[in-house]
Amino acid sequence: MIELIKAEMAYRKWSYVMMMLMPFVVWALAMFFIQIDESLEADAQYAALFSLASSLLVICMRVPHMIHQTSVEENRIQLLAILPISPRSLAMSQTLPYLIFVSLFSVLGLGVMMVMQVGNVVFPAMLLVNCTLAAIVFGLLSFFIMELLTLLPKWSKMVLWIVCILFPFMLLRMVSETLFGISSYLGQSLGMMTTSIKLVFVGLVFFFGHIVLFTRMRDDFSVRRRYP
């Protein structure tokens, strides 16, 4: 399975490079717009852009993977499904590269944040931390649900489907609260968060977090359903 994971990571390497570059692109854009619109107060500028960029980044992290989920991707899974590996290993080979990537991404973000705690450099570091934390939580969540599904009999899948729809909503609330807390702490330390902007931020993270979670779950369910 390690060979398969290596192949998967090699196959998606450009998607990963794109994801790695995206926060810096977003950061550069943010800086550009701040310079243009000088009428806004500094904290409002930062906070608004922070919310926007966080959401954008979550989308950007997800888009390359979603692009793969075309008929081409479906066919590619067929290639993997005829290899002498178990269905469980196949599903893990799809999820683990994603988790490995976001973990590396998170470490990188934390590293950047720790090393460069001055001025605007904190801004992209915050984006990295927020989004990677979200990605890790969502990735792990879907992974464990998948593993749970493997252990349970077929009849229970419908019940699990319902649980899978309700449970993440509850958990995501906790996740977004946590993320909000971290952001709020970092934001307060920079003195740049207003209450309304905080609400927008929570809403956006909550909303796009669901997109991340459900597309990830859809992919894994797709593999499980097609190749039982």
Add this chain to the structure above:
Amino acid sequence: MIAYTVYVDHEQCEQSTERDSLRGVSLLLQIEAATKSFPGFALGPLSLELEPGMVLGFAGPNGAGKTTTLKMIMGLLQPDSGELHFLDSSIDRRLGAWKNEIGYVAEDQVFYEGWNGSQNLEFQARLHGGWCMDRAEGLAKRLDLDLAKQARNLSRGNRVKLALVSALSYQPRLLLLDEPTSGLDPITRTEVLDLLLEYTSCGERSVLFSTHIIPDLARIADIVTFINDGLIIRSGAPADITETWRKIRFRFPFKEIDLPGVVMHKVDGDVHLVVTSELQESKKKLEGLGAMIGDSHPISLEEAAVYILKGGTS
């Protein structure tokens, strides 16, 4: 117990094929009353047996259930009911090792599109036991396949070739081929058919392949199975079909006549033309009825296939 090692050296490749022989295994594959339903289509109950060394051709119109059957064997679809046995054992779909004994060439060949042929083969070599890279390269050369080309730049024919090279390089016991010769030029098609014959020549490996190209079946299949609307409608050796089926012309004053095994009946005045799968019985009955029997001709497997798949009506 089968032990696998990936070999890349030519001399070792010979050893890599020395898996346990099939002593005591009477059937390579056995399907017992398998069914699979989709909205608007139901396959089966379908029963099929494949002995070691046999080439079984699967013929039928589009949507007859050929691909579904192959996917079910390969584990890409789970049957709603019925049993599938491979090498005398029930297939445990939670495991993956059994797939190393089956090679599968799908209708739409799939690869890592950004990789070239060699990279795709190397990737598979790391996952398949018994893989022989020398053999893979030899096959590619024989099929005139450029392994340096990216998969996304390969033509339909070359994709089939690459899939075949992949499937043959680890020498599985059973090869499942879904329309393997469609899209190939006549020279390559002949080469592929020769390869399949060589592949089964040791008597321990079998091929199950679906095709629309009936002459291919006539050339290499030991048994041809016709499938329509999800059900097997006839199965037999190609020679049995071509030797016993006849097109008979005779004169008989009445339009209606009941003959055994008739799959086609045309009347023009008092001249009747029938195609029957039971020559002797038909002739005996015609003589008994006083009909004037004219010429009778054997028919090709392709003609027979058309009559069989049309449902044997006039």
